[in-house]
Amino acid sequence: MRTLLGTEDLDRSSLDGLLDDAEAFLEVLDRPIPKVPALRGRTVATMFFEPSTRTRLSFERAAKALSADTLSFSPGTSSLSKGESLKDTVQTIAAMGADLMVVRHRAVGAPARVAEWTGLPVVNGGDGAHQHPTQALLDALTIRRAKGALDGLRIAIVGDIAHSRVARSDVFAFATLGADVVLVAPRTLLPVDLTGWPCEVSTDLDAVLSDLDVVYLLRVQTERGGASVFPSLREYLRRFGLTRDRFARLRPDAVVLHPGPMNRGVEIEAAVADDPRALVLDQVTNGVAARMAVLFHLLGGADA
């Protein structure tokens, strides 16, 4: 594996291998000294051309727990504001001695271009509404730890599918791992073309609720226009939000995931967000371990 651009490229054994190693890294993170020397002397550059706090911090925490050094790039304080091109920017950082780049960019395919331009291993940290593969890994890890395995589980991904790179990444990863995935959204928030997506589609959350093992709530992305198709956010909660009433109708062992940051009172009611079966904080911890596994797979070990 030289790059991680999307979950469509990952087969079952690659996914299982990453998740197995992520479990080992969870044990590392739980130690009195949560740091191992595996990537000592390597440099990971986090190139986030779009605002992000948690994903960037999670990658940096992962790199540091593996003893790698980090270079951090933010668009606000950079020469981008002087008109430097993406290509010049990434080649400049590569020339400083980065060994791997994590790239987030609003343009679909930007991480792949960065890999071509620099020749470096690249991890897609989110490109437009396309892919966010490490989010899918941490989600799969969270579900696997809660449920033992994804095989045969029924998982609903609920909300703004059309604007969501998380949904796309999750659908392919969950399906490859043997889960049965259903997308739940109003027609206006579904992608125009779902050809090749290994999942079912429903527009009625209440109809699919009772046989779910996992409910995956997407954030209503007000900044990407996700809320504009609804008359009000209260209306969204009423039709597609996980209310206390809907939560009570789930199977007693069903769990709830959300990529964060949550809009309490929009896609999830506050009381549900605080229930122990809402695994949002586990997802955050698992995210560090999943990203450690990705960095270790890309930088640890000679090319076979």
Next chain:
Amino acid sequence: MTRRRVLDEADIRRAIRRIAHEVIERNRGADDVVVLGIPTRGVPLATRLAAAVSDIEGTPTPVGSIDIGLHRDDIDRRPRVPLGPTYVPEPLDHKTVVLVDDVLYTGRTVRAALDALADLGRPDRVQLAVLVDRGHRELPIRPDFVGKNLPTAPDERVTVRLREGDEDEGVWIEDDR
């Protein structure tokens, strides 16, 4: 290729039994002993050694595992291998840790295990038990307990197979001559 068996199942059983007695003798009992196996085959050997010590002493001896995949000094020279489990059964401070591996060769695995151990606690002392010592050390490391000293040439291979994960059991020497 030539291949010859140097230890069979009964030999391994007797070696572990003897090492268990030596561990107890050296440490005047086993009250503070924690046995940690190095994956893959050090783990079942550690489990057997701890069981033998428990059996002789009549009190349970804690056993765990310590993976060295993240502490190797040749991570960028060899293909990546899946990480093994690290499990520490109880805090290691003020304990005597007996590290267990199947074959002692260059000593680099043990060096990595000592580094890994330093992140997990501060035992009072660390001892090393190996089923086979085949020589050719590249670092100043020596075992405290040895099942069998096995002089080898560098181009020979030593293979250990154990019932816990393999279809048969024994120690073999192979070469391509």
